[in-house]
Amino acid sequence: MEQQIPSFLLRNDLSVLLDLLVADGYQLHGPQVRDGAITYASISSLSDLPVGYQDQQKPGHYQLAEDHNKRFFHWANGPQALKPLLYPAREVLWQAKRNASGSIQFIVPVQSFEKIAVIGVKACDIAALKLQDQHFLQGEYVDPGYQARREGLLLVAVNCSYAASTCFCVSTGDGPSVESGFDIALTELDEGFLVAAGSEKGERFLTRLPLQNATAQQLDAATQQHETVAAMQTRRLEPIAVGQLNDAREHPQWQDIAERCLACGNCTMVCPTCFCHHQNDELVMKGDESQHIREWDSCFGESHGQLAGFQVRDTIKARYQQWMIHKLDSWQEQYGRSGCTGCGRCMSWCPAEIDFVAEANIIGGADE
Ligand code: SF4
Ligand code: SF4
8 A cells, every 4th residue: 555645643642543443452552661671562541651761772781761752652662572472482382182082182272363453663673573474474384373463463653763872773774764564654743643554454543533734844853853863873784795694604703702692592582583483292290181382492592403413503603603694694595685674682682792783794894
């Protein structure tokens, strides 16, 4: 669908959109402050949103601060994007049960998935969602749980009005404003929002909102805001050609990183595009039932490199190479683009303060 010319919605009338979504059967998810970070979780009204908060981020550091600007969405991101909503950290794929005759019955748990509207999704996370769609829906096999959750999802995107020092979505081509992949897009200004539909589903809600025509001044303010946020991003991931990092496996920087990296896997857990997992069967006490479980895993874990009785990545250097080379280099062959959307989470949540972008630029030769 073609993007519409934005209309304007007064700040407090955002609650009308929330009410319409609820009346249409959507559960609302949105950003809120939990445990000192901005997290997507269930919300019921505008008062749940993180008004007046802003995240300060740098490698190894995430802190919320009070912001003089009392907007709903004047922050960059929190530790998780949409990944846990569509691809849960732990999921039962099937159950097996031995019945009285001794035969084994396999049962796929019947799951009813709610319709969920997510309010306040940022451009880098919509780009990550497109990559997860490619992996879970557009390959040889379709993941039925992901598919069911995805079909029930409605996305209300918000163009960024602030970038943390870890953000670099401009250099990956994924932000700071959304271009596609959303149902409704908001640009937050002090007095309200420019509103545009990105899908027919989104358009149906817009026709029921108390919208005004956007003024030339509001449109100019939105353009200025976009340019200001883009200019705030001083961090830049330089282009990496297919095979470039793989060919640089002997670069001394890998060992330098390995001496700092704790192999904790935080970077892969917070990354919105990582999808590695392990599967195992859990028996119930009586021994006649089991559950086949899928759980998130990390390429930094020792067990992840254990294949057919061999450890294929027995050093932290080999595991860091696997993470970065797959994400930035071989992913391009696999999915047609890099697996990084510039959100910066892998740096903020790294306890060893490893700067993923700086390291990639060094190994890729951008700093030579
Ligand atoms: S790069 Fe940082 S977050 Fe990732 S495994 Fe190493 S120490 Fe943990
Ligand atoms: S690699 Fe790091 S910056 Fe890139 S998408 Fe993953 S978490 Fe975000």
